[in-house]
Amino acid sequence: MTKRVAIIASNGGLETAYKVLNIATAAAATDAEVAIFFTFDALSIIHKDAANLLTMGAGKEHYVEGFKKANVPSISELLDIAKESGVKLIACQMTMDVVGLTKEHFIDGIEVGGAATFLDFAYDADVTVTF
Amino acid sequence: MVAQSVDKTLDCKGLSCPMPIVRTKKAIEEIQPGQVLEVLATDPGSVADVKSWANRTGHQLIGTTQEGDVFKHYIRKADPNEQKPEAKHPHVVSNEELLQKLEKEPVILDVREPMEYAFGHIPGAKSVPLGQLEETLRELQHLTNQEVYVVCRSGHRSDAACQILTRKGFSNVKNVVPGMSGWSGPLEKITK
CATH class of the missing domain: 3.30.110.40 (TusA-like domain)
Structure with missing residues (x-):
């Protein structure tokens, strides 16, 4: 029986991006169906300019060096893996309207939807995680 | 080991x-x-x-x-069939039926691992590990219209092998059940 994992990402920052994408790609590798709903600040994770938008919060700079030392993949690498393994990336339409972003601002392969689009997937989820 | x-x-x-x-x-x-x-x-x-x-x-x-x-x-x-047991090869014979036909030297494919085969197999059986079946098909082409008995330990891998062979055009493939785990007939071994 295929497991289904529904993830809500609502925070920005490099740290959140890693939390979200690590869980998502690991779940997909374990044959789960995965969808991530990106809302509010988390939209920066799938923004074309994510490399500049995603930063470490003040006082957490030590992570950056640690990431390099541990040979952690880049966010764009993880996004590619996620897409390749069938993870659904859903951008929140409402947030986009509020901050004036359109689908063109985001990387290829994402979907745009509202809360109902995500809930439609999440209602049958076995695991729900919020970041 | x-x-x-x-x-x-x-x-x-x-x-x-x-x-x-x-x-x-x-x-x-x-x-x-x-x-x-x-x-x-x-x-x-x-x-x-x-x-x-x-x-x-x-x-x-x-x-x-x-x-x-x-x-x-x-x-x-x-094997995907280990998770989805509903798809079974329809043609099976029992160990006893095969035993009775043994002196007519039927074609027998043993799809277990080489190590299992070495420790005891039916005399005359050819070793074709399930994982290598598809790449061995060319060597087996002359058997497409012959009666072929496929055996493993429990009937599971041989079932998968029968399905592969049938898909590849072998017309008379039979799964031997349960297979070597219940075999009481003669055995041949490869010893060093």
Whole structure:
């Protein structure tokens, strides 16, 4: 029986991006169906300019060096893996309207939807995680 | 102990979570059921992760060894039919039926691993491990219209083999059940 994992990402920052994408790609590798709903600040994770938008919060700079030392993949690498393994990336339409972003601002392969689009997937989820 | 042969090696040295799992998943898709994948990793988290991953996906973690700071995980790819037993090859014969026909020297394919075959097989049976069946098909082409008996330990891998052979145009394939686990007839061994 295929497991289904529904993830809500609502925070920005490099740290959140890693939390979200690590869980998502690991779940997909374990044959789960995965969808991530990106809302509010988390939209920066799938923004074309994510490399500049995603930063470490003040006082957490030590992570950056640690990431390099541990040979952690880049966010764009993880996004590619996620897409390749069938993870659904859903951008929140409402947030986009509020901050004036359109689908063109985001990387290829994402979907745009509202809360109902995500809930439609999440209602049958076995695991729900919020970041 | 006789070493199990490795069919594919995946180098995940230096990679951190979740990459060993992500790469393992990809690599397992590139090998055949029954084949063994060796995963090399330096991430200590991979020890627990590979175990959980195998548990979830139904593939068999044969074991993990450690050499210096490198972990070696050995994973045997599960047959999709182990998870979906509903698709069965319809033509089966019992061990006894095969035993009675043995003096007519029927064509028997033993699809177990070489090690299992070496420790005892039906006289005259040809060793074709399930994982190598597809690449051996060319050698078996002359058997497409003959009666072919396929045997393994429990009837499971031989069922998968029968389905592959039938799909590839073999018209008279029979699964021997239960197979070697219940075989009381003559045995031939390969000893060094």
